[in-house]
Amino acid sequence: MRVETDCIINVSDVKSAVKLLKAHKNYGDYCLSTDHILNAPDDCLLHISWLLSAIIIHDCLPDSFTVSTVAPIPKGHNVNMSISENYRWIV
Numbered sequence: 001m002r003v004e005t006d007c008i009i010n011v012s013d014v015k016s017a018v019k020l021l022k023a024h025k026n027y028g029d030y031c032l033s034t035d036h037i038l039n040a041p042d043d044c045l046l047h048i049s050w051l052l053s054a055i056i057i058h059d060c061l062p063d064s065f066t067v068s069t070v071a072p073i074p075k076g077h078n079v080n081m082s083i084s085e086n087y088r089w090i091v
Contacts, residue, residue: 007053014045014052027069 018037025034040048055061072087079086 007049008056009049009052011042011045011049014049018045030064 021034068091071090075086
């Protein structure tokens with residue numbers, strides 16, 4: 001059985017990252033919310049650390065990790081919305 005010391009990314013790394021998440025943010029395509037991670041038990045965070053460590057060790061990323069949603073955010077209220085340079089593209 002793996003122990004936490006075998007991980008490149010350990011549970012404390014994951015916990016530090018989780019603390020930076022904002023609550024109530026949703027990613028609609030997978031019905032996931034940051035609340036799922038913010039309220040996850042330590043065992044779940046351990047599995048996340050194993051997953052991220054395996055991705056780094058084996059240099060292999062699941063296909064579902066390569067899909068993202070791009071949301072155009074206008075740079076201001078008084079900009080011409082028909083010009084793409086007037087948007088910030090958030091992934």
